Amino acid sequence: MVQNLADTPFSELINSQNYNIDSLETEIRADQHCTQLLKYFHRWLLDEHQFAALEAGQLAAGVDYFLREFLIGAKRLNIFSATADQLRQFGGNWYIISNLEPNTVELDPMLHGTALFYSYLEGLNLFKKIDVKAIDEVAQNGTYFIGRIEDFHQLKDNGYSAWDQACSLK
Secondary structure, eight states: OOOOOTTOOHHHHTOGGGGOOSSHHHHHHHHHHHHHHHHHHHHHHHHTSOOOHHHHHHHHHHHHIIIIIIIIIISOOOGGGOOHHHHHHIIIIIHHHHSSSOOHHHHHHHHHHHHHHHHHHHHTTOOSSSOHHHHHHHHTOHHHHHHHHHHHHTOOTTTHHHHHHHTOOO
């Protein structure tokens, strides 16, 4: 049975154990907790960083895509164990092959939002394992992601394998 998490205490939303995935039920729980946690993040963007509502929404939606579709949905990983390499895999491979028209206009808020999200969690002193600086460095490397998208659009014949290996999802 799927629980209504609208009134979930914040302490449960930031408990990393609630994001361990070993079954469909725990994946659903992690997804739902993540949705609620992102509402706090969105509020933080508005209140603490004074982002305009539209930009805060775009950033929160961007990190939502990274967390819920990629880390939880595709990789079945705990969001509290994210790495810079996983963000690079997301932007440099998974996002590109998972979207009809991959582009940096859409990708940039996903990367930037993710860096801000982990900065937000770091400010709450939730973990020491995640290298927030490395995640931010990956997010800021727009040239790399532009190149990956352009290279993907120019693939010919059997070029996919080499392109994939340059930023493997494994």
